[in-house]
Amino acid sequence: MARLDILTYGFAFISDQGTFGFSSISLITQGYRKILIDTGPASRRQLLYKALESKNLSPEDIDTVILTHLHWDHCQNTDLFTNARILLHPRELDYARNPNAGDVNAAWYIAAMMDKMKAEPVSEGDSVADGISIIDTPGHTKGHISVVVEIDGETATVTGDALPDTGTIARGVPYNVFWDMKDARESVEKILDTSKIFYPGHDRPFRIEGQTTTHLHGPSQIEVVDSNEGGHATALAYRVDSHRRVNHDPVQKE
Ligand SMILES: [Zn+2]
Numbered sequence: 001m002a003r004l005d006i007l008t009y010g011f012a013f014i015s016d017q018g019t020f021g022f023s024s025i026s027l028i029t030q031g032y033r034k035i036l037i038d039t040g041p042a043s044r045r046q047l048l049y050k051a052l053e054s055k056n057l058s059p060e061d062i063d064t065v066i067l068t069h070l071h072w073d074h075c076q077n078t079d080l081f082t083n084a085r086i087l088l089h090p091r092e093l094d095y096a097r098n099p100n101a102g103d104v105n106a107a108w109y110i111a112a113m114m115d116k117m118k119a120e121p122v123s124e125g126d127s128v129a130d131g132i133s134i135i136d137t138p139g140h141t142k143g144h145i146s147v148v149v150e151i152d153g154e155t156a157t158v159t160g161d162a163l164p165d166t167g168t169i170a171r172g173v174p175y176n177v178f179w180d181m182k183d184a185r186e187s188v189e190k191i192l193d194t195s196k197i198f199y200p201g202h203d204r205p206f207r208i209e210g211q212t213t214t215h216l217h218g219p220s221q222i223e224v225v226d227s228n229e230g231g232h233a234t235a236l237a238y239r240v241d242s243h244r245r246v247n248h249d250p251v252q253k254e
Contacts, residue, residue: 002030002131004151004158007051008044009218010202012165012244021073021105023201026158027055028149033129035064036084037147037158038201039077048077059083064128068160069144070096070114071105074201079113086114087128089136090121092143095179099141102249103178106141137162137191139184140174146187148194156197156205162187165203166213167244177248184250 010024021041025048028035034057040048052058059080067075067088078086093114099106122128122145124136131150138144140161147158157163161174168174168188177184191198192208197216199205204218226233 002028002129002149002151004028004149004156004199005055006199006205006218007036007055008040008047009204010164010200011222012202019073023073023161024199024203025051026199027052027057028129028132029055030129030132033064034062035066035128035132036062036081037066037199038068038074038160039065039081040075041073042076045077045080048080066122066128066134066145066147067092068146068158068162068201069141070110071141071161072107072110073105074160075110078117081117084118086117086119087122087134088114088119089123089143089145091138092141092145093119095142100178100249100251103141105176106178135190135194137187139177139180139182139187140164142179144179144187146191146194151197154197155195156199157191157195158199159191159201161201163191163198164201166200166206166215168200169208169213171246173246173248175244175246177246177250180250181248 005027007025007027011022013020023040025040026037060083062081062084065081065084065086070092096111122134126134133148135146137146144162149156164174173184197207205216206213
């Protein structure tokens with residue numbers, strides 16, 4: 001039986017000073033297997049070390065890393081996992097090398113990093129371990145994948161940015177689409193058909209029952225500190241945007 005822990009929770013924070021890129025990082029433990037899904041942005045590297053330490057793990061203990069896709073906020077810390085097989089869809093590597101010109105979250109240096117890692121292709125139907133399998137969920141990017149996991153007799157899906165938050169369910173499509181709108185919509189439907197429990201890229205895990213979504217766990221409050229020692233700290237304004245502006249900039253599929 002697999003166990004699924006969140007090492008860093010995903011949030012959808014943006015600011016007028018740039019985006020935080022706080023994606024979720026999940027750890028699946030199954031016997032001796034230690035499988036990470038996504039590695040997060042460099043800004044959370046210290047937090048990732050701490051989260052691993054809290055499980056008595058170091059990066060060397062991770063045997064497998066699954067990357068949902070190659071946007072920087074989901075994979076910048078992959079270089080830490082030198083012992084791990086890095087599983088990703090071959091079409092995503094191709095996308096990272098030739099991204100949509102409007103997609104500022106993809107970068108050639110990510111593909112270059114994969115060339116130095118033990119990267120291996122995976123796609124729809126591949127089994128990573130007993131009860132842990134891959135489904136193709138393209139649309140957000142060209143080769144996005146999600147991970148279906150059996151936990152405690154229930155199926156949960158780790159969805160990355162194919163279903164980044166609860167808001168995606170009502171919209172039927174993620175707020176960011178850089179590859180194909182039809183694929184993105186079909187991927188959301190496919191994910192919703194797969195399970196009732198979701199571990200999204202930029203939200204806390206949640207369960208769907210009927211029309212109701214319930215967050216399962218994760219911090220309800222976070223702290224922001226201005227470390228300006230000379231005083232005159234900048235004030236912060238906080239608001240919750242319940243109608244996020246979408247960024248749908250798909251490319252024509254070949
Ligand atoms: Zn993304």
